[in-house]
Amino acid sequence: MQELIPDDLPREQVVVDLPKEQKFNADGTPLKRIGDDRVEKLAYKPGYWFVKVFIYPKYADPANAVEGVKRAPAPDFAIPGGILDESMYA
Numbered sequence: 744m745q746e747l748i749p750d751d752l753p754r755e756q757v758v759v760d761l762p763k764e765q766k767f768n769a770d771g772t773p774l775k776r777i778g779d780d781r782v783e784k785l786a787y788k789p790g791y792w793f794v795k796v797f798i799y800p801k802y803a804d805p806a807n808a809v810e811g812v813k814r815a816p817a818p819d820f821a822i823p824g825g826i827l828d829e830s831m832y833a
Contacts, residue, residue: 754795766813776801799814799817
């Protein structure tokens, strides 16, 4: 299967993280970073194609599974779930 976004395009990372105060449990215990979610969007600047890689760090408390996983919400994209960055619509 052919990829929708070519692997050879340069990548620009955009980290969308939780505010510092949300990285703690109610008792003040810091949450542990357990991975990342990544979303790639094809973007364009005049004469330059690239890929914006949105990185969403995920946090959890290994001692308290009931709390679940916390992650910052995604920004409002022009087309939710689409692979094109807003720069493509300008």
